[in-house]
Amino acid sequence: MIAEPPVAPASGTASECKALGQIIDRIADKWAVMVVGHLSQAESLRFNGLMRAIPGVSHRMLTLTLRGLQRDGIVSRTAFATIPPRVDYALTALGRSLTEPLSQLALWAGDHQSEIEAARQHYNDEAARDD
Amino acid sequence: MIAEPPVAPASGTASECKALGQIIDRIADKWAVMVVGHLSQAESLRFNGLMRAIPGVSHRMLTLTLRGLQRDGIVSRTAFATIPPRVDYALTALGRSLTEPLSQLALWAGDHQSEIEAARQHYNDEAARDD
DNA sequence: CAGCATCCGTAAGGATACTG
DNA sequence: CAGTATCCTTACGGATGCTG
Numbered sequence: 001m002i003a004e005p006p007v008a009p010a011s012g013t014a015s016e017c018k019a020l021g022q023i024i025d026r027i028a029d030k031w032a033v034m035v036v037g038h039l040s041q042a043e044s045l046r047f048n049g050l051m052r053a054i055p056g057v058s059h060r061m062l063t064l065t066l067r068g069l070q071r072d073g074i075v076s077r078t079a080f081a082t083i084p085p086r087v088d089y090a091l092t093a094l095g096r097s098l099t100e101p102l103s104q105l106a107l108w109a110g111d112h113q114s115e116i117e118a119a120r121q122h123y124n125d126e127a128a129r130d131d
Numbered sequence: 132m133i134a135e136p137p138v139a140p141a142s143g144t145a146s147e148c149k150a151l152g153q154i155i156d157r158i159a160d161k162w163a164v165m166v167v168g169h170l171s172q173a174e175s176l177r178f179n180g181l182m183r184a185i186p187g188v189s190h191r192m193l194t195l196t197l198r199g200l201q202r203d204g205i206v207s208r209t210a211f212a213t214i215p216p217r218v219d220y221a222l223t224a225l226g227r228s229l230t231e232p233l234s235q236l237a238l239w240a241g242d243h244q245s246e247i248e249a250a251r252q253h254y255n256d257e258a259a260r261d262d
Numbered sequence: 263c264a265g266c267a268t269c270c271g272t273a274a275g276g277a278t279a280c281t282g
Numbered sequence: 283c284a285g286t287a288t289c290c291t292t293a294c295g296g297a298t299g300c301t302g
Contacts, residue, residue, distance in 0.1 A: 021165060021186070023240030026247070028159035047264055058296055063265060073250025084263045085302075094246055101239045104232040105158065115225055116157070119204025178284055189276050194285065215283040216282080 026072060031057055031065040033102065036091065039075060040099040044090035074098060157203065162188055162196040164233065167222065170206060171230040175221035205229060 027033070034054045039045060045053065051062055066089060069075040074095040080086040091099070158164070165185045170176060176184065182193055197220060200206040205226040211217040222230070 021161060023237075023244060023247075024161050024164050027236065027240070028161055028164065030155050030159055033155050033159065059265085060297085061295065064295090071251055071254045072247045073253070079264085082263095085265095087264060094243060094250070097243065098239060101232070101235040104235045108229060108232040109155075109158070112225060112228065116203045119225070120202055122204070123202045190285090191277085191287095192275065195275090210284085213283095216285090218284060 027098075027102075029065065029068075031061055032069055032074075035062075035065055035069060035089075036074065036095060036098060036102060037106070039089060039091045039095065040103075044078075044088040047087055047089070050089065069095070160196065160199075162192055163200055163205075166193075166196055166200060166220075167205065167226060167229060167233060168237070170220060170222045170226065171234075175209075175219040178218055178220070181220065200226070 031054070034057070035050060038050060038053045042049075042053075047062070047066075050066075051057065051059070054062070057065075066075065066077070070077050070089075072094075073092055075089050076092050078088045078090070080088070162185070165188070166181060169181060169184045173180075173184075178193070178197075181197075182188065182190070185193070188196075197206065197208070201208050203225075204223055206220050207223050209219045209221070211219070
């Protein structure tokens with residue numbers, strides 16, 4: 001696609017995004033999002049409960065994810081001194097507050113899923129034209 | 132932390148999250164979020180403009196990110212046949228619609244940043260107690 | 263059942279150099 | 283200036299086995 005050069009040189013505001021990037025790293029974790037999503041609609045879940053709820057997660061990844069979320073104060077961990085042992089994970093107040101913006105994103109995702117797929121199709125079509 | 136076992140066994144709804152996971156993979160990209168964030172407040176930007184705007188991004192990663200976003204119909208690419216060459220990147224309508232939920236998340240991030248840091252501090256304190 | 267440690271394969275990502 | 287290709291390092295992430 002070729003066009004004529006515009007006059008406006010475009011200027012970016014690079015200040016507020018830096019701190020944002022730190023958080024993105026934290027949120028932009030597939031498993032973390034899944035865990036928060038499930039906990040948001042289930043009061044509390046046990047370790048294997050989450051394992052079963054989240055399709056492709058490995059034992060290891062779930063552990064790491066939960067520790068990370070716990071560390072950031074998103075989820076709370078409650079261990080019961082029973083045999084066999086039992087651990088409940090639940091969202092903290094902070095975690096519940098995260099649920100809202102996250103569900104906004106989920107809504108957007110579901111809403112525009114088909115558009116994205118269509119765009120990909122179109123993109124592939126143009127790529128095929130280079131043969 | 133030890134507590135007594137509750138009665139409710141907890142049940143999870145594992146249906147709606149599966150499709151969500153597909154999108155998370157797409158959104159959960161640090162650089163992609165940065166690019167969208169910058170383009171959302173700048174009309175259009177050139178390649179090197181984005182490079183300068185986004186602190187830690189490498190030449191390669193920016194290229195890959197832009198191609199991905201372009202492929203998904205989030206950004207549009209406009210090349211000018213000038214010397215030196217010039218390419219403008221801008222958000223598409225789809226990309227602009229993504230801006231809203233994304234800024235929700237950014238707001239949350241800025242809003243709770245201190246809470247997360249506090250939680251981490253607390254977490255580290257408890258870890259240090261195990262020495 | 264929950265969690266940690268170890269091993270190991272893969273690929274994500276940075277640096278660099280080259281083309282148009 | 284914009285983009286591609288190559289190399290090379292790292293750490294992400296899966297499988298497995300052991301402890302409480």
